Amino acid sequence: MENPFQYGKVVAEPYFTDRETELASLIKDVEDRHNVVLHSPRRYGKTSLLCKLAACMQERDYNVIYLDFFRVTSRESFMELYSREIFNQSGKRWKSVLKQIGALVQGMRPVVSFDAQGKPKYSVTFEAGKVLSESLESVLDLTEKLDPPKRWLVIFDEFQEIAKLNGESFENALRAAIQHHKRSSYVFSGSRHHLLLDIFNRPGRAFYRFGKVMQLAKIDPAIMAKFVVDRFKQSGKDISPELAAQLIERVENIPNYVQYLAAELWQLAWQKNCDPDAALLERALESMLDNLADFFLQIWDGLSLQQKRIVLALSRENTNPFSQDYHKRYRLGPISSSQRAIQKLLADQLLAKRGSAYEFSDPLFLLFIRKRFLV
Ligand SMILES: Nc1ncnc2c1ncn2[C@@H]1O[C@H](COP(=O)(O)OP(=O)(O)OP(=O)(O)O)[C@@H](O)[C@H]1O
Ligand SMILES: [Mg+2]
Known part of the structure; x- marks a missing residue:
């Protein structure tokens, strides 16, 4: 029997729950051509929600570009990844789209090769000395210029990473191009909220007040508990609503950790051929902390003595x-x-300030510290 929980990656149904209000609001913003800045602490479910939004918009006949800025290492790599996304949307019309990209972007030549299954694979070559700042602009303008006209949703995930790409001049070029767009809506998402919000909230930066800011909150604990109970039931195990609520509380309802702990608990229950109880929940938590220990030790080693x-x-x-x-x-x-x-x-988001209290952003890091160093 397959474990009914997934964590550490983008999830879709049946591993996905709720987010209906957020999804409806995002769909409306995209349709109204409002740009949105979506942020939350790590692992709350931004990318999963954006993938769902992408699927919904495709059903509404939009083309969608999804670009993770962690993958962008230079202007050229941006141009390649972005135009590949455009190419990937072209379907049967790929030859015509390839031609149009070649004609519209100076200094960049798109090439297609075929894999063993005959599927086209897109890459680009650059002509030395011919890639101008306008070339980046014309890649961004592709969504507006390709024929036949279509509506586009462009998702920039981990957008704060743009700051590392030769600084604000990349930001300026991006903003200069997309501010004129009429067929394309943009969603900017990220988890390093200081860096991300700085891009949109600081006067003087290119993207100042460029989008509506939306903070993704945790999922309602009652909905999360129902999800846990249902997933156990669907895989032949029973967890009481009380124990599910306890599980959620132990990891402060952080979606990724809820599924992580639930997966560990389900695994133990399966091995022992029993239904989960409070004692098994404690064992699942121990086992989860053991799995995370290397990662937490690495963080710990990176701290100064005073930290x-x-x-x-x-x-x-x-x-x-x-x-x-x-x-x-x-x-x-x-x-x-x-x-x-x-x-x-605070800047590294290991801590978050609430009133006069300094809280650990990751409740499991706190548990790890207590277990490892305080007993
Ligand atoms: N709607 C949801 N329902 C249930 N679980 C969810 C949901 N969204 C996210 N999760 C859980 O959180 C995990 C992380 O989700 P995701 O990668 O989408 O978050 P993220 O905010 O993009 O994370 P990061 O900050 O690392 O980019 C998933 O693997 C899943 O376990
Ligand atoms: Mg993500």
Whole structure:
């Protein structure tokens, strides 16, 4: 029997639940040609939601481009990946689209080869010295110029990574081109929200106020619990609604971790040929923490000594860390060095500030620290 839960990757039905309101609102924005900036902490389900949006828009006869900015390493690689996405939408008309791309983009020649199954594979070559800044613009303008006219949805995932690509001049070129577009709607998504929101909220940056900002929240815990119960049932196991609610609470309802822990629990229940109970849930959590230990140790090793001291102190007590008392209690040395350490931990999103409390963004990292260093 296959495990009914999936984590760490993009999910679709039957591993996907809810997001109906968010999806309806995104569809409306795309149809109204409003640009949207979608953000959330890591692993809340942005990419899965965007893939669903892509499928919905394709049903409405849109062409869709999905580009993950982690894959973009230069202007040229952007031009290749972007025009390949366009090519991939062309279906039977691929020859004509290939010709149009060649004619419309100076300095870039699209080439098609065929794999063993006879499927066309797209790549590009660049003519030395002929790739101009206008070439990038004309790649972006393809959605507006290709014939016959179509509506396009363009999704830029992990968009904050654009800042690494020769800085803001790439941003300027992108904005200069797409601000005139009439047939194309854009969704910009990312998890490093400081970096992402900086692009859209800082006056003086090219994308200042360019899109409507939408924060993706966690899924309603009652809906998530029902999802867990149903998936267990569909695979021949029974979990009580109370235990499902407990499972969700243990990982603070972070969608990826809910499915991760549920997968571990289901696996144990399957091996022991029993239905899950509270004791098995604890074992599943242990096993999940063991699996994540290497990853967390790598994060831990990357911290400075002062950051480690602060992380340990905050794992015991997470409010008002800059008071004299707090510093004395946890032997933290000068307050100014703790301030620097915390600023860096916030910027790296290991911590998040809520009121006077500093919370661990990843509840399992907190559990790992407590288990490994505090007992
Ligand atoms: N709608 C959903 N229903 C149930 N589980 C979900 C849903 N969306 C996401 N998940 C869970 O979260 C995991 C991560 O989803 P996804 O990759 O879409 O998130 P993300 O926000 O894009 O993550 P990242 O910040 O790493 O890019 C999935 O593998 C799945 O376990
Ligand atoms: Mg993602």
